[in-house]
Every structure is written in C-alpha cells, then in structure tokens.
Amino acid sequence: ETGVTQxxxxxxxxxxxxxxxxxxxxxxxxxMYWYKQSAKKPLELMFVYSLEERVxxxxxxxxxxxxxxxxxxxxxxxxxxxxxDSALYLCASSRGxxxxxxxxxxxxxxxxxxx
Amino acid sequence: QKEVEQDPGxxxxxxGAIVSLNCTYSNSAFQYFMWYRQYSRKGPELLMYTYSSGNxxxxxxxxxxxxxxxxxxxxxxxxxxxxxxxxxxxxxxxxGGSYIPTFGRGTSLIVHP
Numbered sequence: 366e367t368g369v370t371q372x373x374x375x376x377x378x379x380x381x382x383x384x385x386x387x388x389x390x391x392x393x394x395x396x397m398y399w400y401k402q403s404a405k406k407p408l409e410l411m412f413v414y415s416l417e418e419r420v421x422x423x424x425x426x427x428x429x430x431x432x433x434x435x436x437x438x439x440x441x442x443x444x445x446x447x448x449x450d451s452a453l454y455l456c457a458s459s460r461g462x463x464x465x466x467x468x469x470x471x472x473x474x475x476x477x478x479x480x
Numbered sequence: 481q482k483e484v485e486q487d488p489g490x491x492x493x494x495x496g497a498i499v500s501l502n503c504t505y506s507n508s509a510f511q512y513f514m515w516y517r518q519y520s521r522k523g524p525e526l527l528m529y530t531y532s533s534g535n536x537x538x539x540x541x542x543x544x545x546x547x548x549x550x551x552x553x554x555x556x557x558x559x560x561x562x563x564x565x566x567x568x569x570x571x572x573x574x575x576g577g578s579y580i581p582t583f584g585r586g587t588s589l590i591v592h593p
Contacts, residue, residue: 367521398580405488407585408524408568421580455523464579467572468514469581471523 367391369472371456377478378446386441386475388456396441396462398469399431402453414439415462446479453477483507486569486584495593499556503569503584506550510571513545514581515554518566527567528554559591 369390378384390397399411413421414433418433429452431440453476457469486503493499499513511532516524528543530536536543540554552571556563566588572581 371523399526407484407486408583413580457523463590467512468526468529469570471516471525473521473523478580 369458369470371454371472374473375476375478377459377480378443379444379480380448382446383442383444385443386454386477387443388439388472390437390439390456390458390470390472392458392470394431394458394460394470395436396459397433397436397447398459399439399441399471399475400455400457400458402455402474408455412441413462420462443477448479451477451479483582483593484584486571487587488585490588490590492590492592493559495559495561497559497577497591499559499563499567499589499591500505501554501556501567501587501589503552504550504570505552505571505582507571507573507582508550509573510582512572512581513543513552514570514572515541515543516568516583518568518586520565524568556589558587561591561593564572564591565590 372387396415401409411425412431432440453474455474456472459469484505513530515528517527518524530543533545533547540557544553566586568586569584570581
C-alpha cells in the first residue's frame with residue numbers, strides 16, 4: 366500500500382448504529398487530519414492530530430470521536446449520527462502542521478450515508 | 481466575507497481550450513498557494529504548489545499568484561477530457577504559524593470532446 370488509504374470506501378448506517386472509519390498513511394508523516402466534504406461546500410476541517418496529539422477540534426459534534434493510536438493510523442468513531450452527516454469523509458496527512466512546505470496528501474475518502 | 485472565494489461552476493469547455501480557474505482571498509498573510517484536483521469518487525491530489533507571488537509552470541498547467549490583488553489562477557492549456565474534475569485552491573500562512581490550509585469550495589470543470 367502507498368499513500369493514504371481509507372476503509373471502508375462506502376458506509377450506510379442507521380441513526381442508532383455505531384461504526385468507525387479507518388485511515389492509514391504510509392508516507393512517514395507526523396500529522397493527520399479528518400475533513401468532511403459536502404456537495405458545493407468547502408472542505409470542512411474536523412480534527413487535526415500532530416504526533417498523536419489532537420491539536421485542533423473545529424466545534425465538531427460529540428457524535429464524532431477521533432482516535433489516533435500512532436502517527437500512521439487515524440480513526441473516526443461514529444455514533445447516533447444524523448442524516449445531515451451524510452457526506453464524503455476525507456483523511457489527509459502531512460509532514461507536520463507548521464513550518465515551510467507542508468502540503469497535505471489525501472486518501473480516497475469514505476462515502477457515508479446516514480438513513 | 482469568506483476567507484477564500486471560488487466559483488463552483490460548472491465550467492464547460494471544448495477539448496483544446498485554454499481554461500482559467502480562479503480564487504480570491506481576503507487574508508494577506510497567506511504565502512503558500514496550492515491547487516488540488518479531485519476526480520469523481522476520489523480524494524483531492526496536489527497538482528501545483530507555489531510560494532509567494534509569481535508564476536509556476538508544469539507541463540500544460542500554470543499557476544499564477546497576484547498577492548497585490550489577492551487573486552490566484554490556474555491555467556490549463558490544450559485541455560483534455562481527462563482534465564474533467566473539480567479543482568480546489570488551498571492557501572496557507574507562512575512559517576511559524578499553524579500551517580493548516582484554507583480550501584476554496586472547488587470549481588467543477590467539464591472538458592467535452
């Protein structure tokens with residue numbers, strides 16, 4: 366595997382379900398991100414981890430719970446979601462979160478549908 | 481006013497046309513300017529990266545930054561149907577601050593044969 370991988374690629378869940386999204390980066394990066402992408406809207410930054418410490422949490426509802434057990438893996442735990450949470454969830458990684466050229470590399474995303 | 485403005489399109493052009501995609505921004509602290517390309521059902525991939533003002537060329541693609549006008553552009557020459565995708569601009573502040581970029585909402589480009 367190379368780059369940033371995400372599983373599952375598609376997920377359909379009911380509002381009472383609990384599920385988790387997984388992201389893995391094979392780039393040796395120290396920072397990982399979760400974004401939400403909805404139609405015709407800018408990417409919404411949800412969470413940022415740098416060296417496994419959460420450095421940013423953009424007022425995301427508590428029904429989304431991130432976990433970063435090491436610098437290569439990132440999870441997004443989902444519970445009691447709402448239909449408006451249906452979107453493409455993108456994981457990204459970068460060398461760090463500050464200092465110089467530091468572009469993000471994205472995974473293919475998980476298409477989430479909440480019924 | 482949003483930090484980054486980008487017309488969502490769609491922009492439809494014939495094959496071979498020169499395409500101009502643009503973003504405007506309000507934060508003069510931005511120093512890093514990026515263009516990502518996102519195909520349908522895929523994640524964004526970095527296409528072009530520029531620092532500060534000026535032009536950068538890579539094959540059929542040219543990125544242009546005008547900091548005085550707070551305006552950035554991506555030009556695609558001899559556009560191909562395979563260029564059909566959504567193009568997102570992303571801007572980031574300089575060294576020393578939190579790098580995390582601010583994205584535009586993307587412009588959908590359709591190049592028809």
